[in-house]
Amino acid sequence: MKKATFTFELDEKTSEIVAKSLLPESKRIVPRTKVEIKNNKGKLVLNIMADDVSALRAGINSYLRWIKTAVDMSNIKRSPFCPEEQSVRTQEVI
Numbered sequence: 001m002k003k004a005t006f007t008f009e010l011d012e013k014t015s016e017i018v019a020k021s022l023l024p025e026s027k028r029i030v031p032r033t034k035v036e037i038k039n040n041k042g043k044l045v046l047n048i049m050a051d052d053v054s055a056l057r058a059g060i061n062s063y064l065r066w067i068k069t070a071v072d073m074s075n076i077k078r079s080p081f082c083p084e085e086q087s088v089r090t091q092e093v094i
Helices: 012-027 051-076
Strands: 002-009 033-041 043-050
Touching: 002 051, 012 033, 012 043, 012 051, 033 051, 043 051
Parallel strands: none
Antiparallel strands: 002 043, 033 043
């Protein structure tokens, strides 16, 4: 089994946001890949294990892209150009 580990040092709030946003993906059953996410006081650890290099690369690409997106979105919400009352809001679509 191939393995890659990434450690991200973020502020605690961003780390929590990223960990929560990745949790549903990490719980999915993917045939050749297993993912563990640990969050501890601003230190986010991502472990990706895969049966082969191709599956590992695919997992790495996906999770790094999702982490970047989550960090970018958390920064937009707390931007000084966007007051709290005008912060990004989500809406459930039925």
